Amino acid sequence: MPAVLDDQRRTPPAWRPAAAPGGVIPVDRASPVPLYFQVAQYLEEAIESGLMPPGSWLGNEGQMAAELRLSRPTVRRAVQYLVDRGLVVRQRGIGTKVVQTQVKRPIELSSLYDDLNRTGRRPATTVLANTVEPAAAQVAHVLNLPVGAPVIALDRLRYAGGEPIARLRNYLPGTVAGLTTQALEETGLYLLIRSVGIRLHAAVQTIGARTADADEAQLLHESVGAPLLTMQRITYDEHGNAVEWGRHVYRASRYCFEQNLVTH
Amino acid sequence: MPAVLDDQRRTPPAWRPAAAPGGVIPVDRASPVPLYFQVAQYLEEAIESGLMPPGSWLGNEGQMAAELRLSRPTVRRAVQYLVDRGLVVRQRGIGTKVVQTQVKRPIELSSLYDDLNRTGRRPATTVLANTVEPAAAQVAHVLNLPVGAPVIALDRLRYAGGEPIARLRNYLPGTVAGLTTQALEETGLYLLIRSVGIRLHAAVQTIGARTADADEAQLLHESVGAPLLTMQRITYDEHGNAVEWGRHVYRASRYCFEQNLVTH
């Protein structure tokens, strides 16, 4: 019986690290990067670069552990990282294989600015308002602050490729520093929030639609009655404190929300 | 110095399983349910029931392990489950505590039917079309089938509380069985897909908006030009095969997408 070289339904050929002739270990024990993460990154790179194509098998965990001179739990943790990201699928009694479809990344907490940047459109921002004011009842409730506490109110117009895309209105607790108008015109709000040491942890958002009123039509270069996407989002830090409340409208003719989901 | 009873900033009082006087173990080693999952579910229930309120601390992992007569890795795995769901936050050198905000669940692959059911609205479905037809070029491309292969084409009207909410159009490979009109009017599509043994693994979806044309206006009891939410979704199984392509429109006046995100 001849050896089958490329039958992806069968168990894997011995797993071979690509940049490592003869099975040398792509693992640096002196690095501060955890071993499982080094392996996970290596495998992720191998998969996304096409070196391990969809349908190919990872070597079994015990063998990988032996070749990498790691324990099986460590290798297993690396593989789990890939499973969580939807890159591979475990099949008990068979093995672990690279999934066919590359659903790039699960949904994440990103700003419109980052989205536009990533997709190659040139983002720009005009700050319409950047004021500190006492919190009205509704804002105070959403941000869990006392009524009258200082809140930062932002009103921005976001452009992509010279075209207006969205009007972004945000409220933040007045304790957040560093939101100069200049900084806001140069980068995204989330990056600024993170850069003052706040770690975003969770969010609840609502996406809806409505038609443009006269104000919005003028700001966004649309006609009255044009369809708009609305997104309201409250973002929380790891302590459960509300960090930001955003109420945004997007031109439906120029923008939509794209989301990649992986079920866990 | 008096003992502080309820200072949530300090290290935890000894962790006590609630339904277990004196530290008895809520763990059944004879159960087929994994030990880590029994613990995880117990803790999740304790948190969501308010028994472990936001801000309270989980006992340290070593102590919990000792009290439950489990190893620390097993307890750790249970805690990790809660971390992944955003219910607790680990703080190195300090401990693990319940987060303040209850962001209920991370976004998941659910059907509109399930959404309506969960939120207590009465879902109902009218099947406008349920046919098998040869795949046109676009459908064939999306589902990765040869042109002309049989595909199931669904057209449904979804009601909530007697009001039309959305028009749902789907294409599925003709190999999917069990989609009788009666079944489709009684439950959600995803449940039917799962019930024939297909496991949904990933999806990519796009949410946009537009205004209603005459057809849509009539079907959805809206006027021409009313704002509609659109959602296109391609769902894949664990092998990366496309399972379903949906192109849906929702009345923006009656529906919006709510999503809870947890950053990992």
Place this chain on the structure above:
DNA sequence: TAGTGGTCTAGACCACCGA
């Protein structure tokens, strides 16, 4: 029956935090 992933143990050392 042999090989796979799924679970679990009983240790170990480290980095970080607060006192």
Place this chain on the structure above:
DNA sequence: CGGTGGTCTAGACCACTAA
């Protein structure tokens, strides 16, 4: 400094799959 979570090891037994 002691206590916490973060990482890692070297085993073990089990359930499931395929041949």
